[in-house]
Amino acid sequence: MLQLAKLQRKATSDPAQAIDLALAGHAEFPHGVLFQEREVILVDALVQAGRLSEAKKHARAFVEAYPKSPVISHLRAIAEIDAP
Structure with a gap:
């Protein structure tokens, strides 16, 4: 969890x-228990870097893969995507 806080x-x-750390984490642990949390941080970092x-x-890929995730509304807000 410390690594997630650092990220x-x-x-x-x-x-x-x-972005680099999140992508490395995805590559190392593609089905890890922290994938969703890492992906939200990745989206946030991409927005912060101006890579909208x-x-x-x-x-959008996250919403499609995890439609019942509790972080969907937060993800939509930071990435400025509409609900389906």
């Missing part, structure tokens, strides 16, 4: 590094 802080202070189209792509 969350990086999303704001150093979005480029947060990538953020929207990730957010």
Whole structure:
């Protein structure tokens, strides 16, 4: 959990590094229990880095894959995507 907190802080202070760390985590643990949390942080970091189209792509894929996730509304808000 400490790594997740570190990743969350990086999303704001150093979005480029947060993106790299989140993607590395996805590659190492593609089906890990923290995948959803990491993906939300990744979307946030992409937005912070000004990479809105990538953020929207990730957010839409997340919504499609996890339609009942409790973080959907937060993800929609940060990536500025509409509800289906």
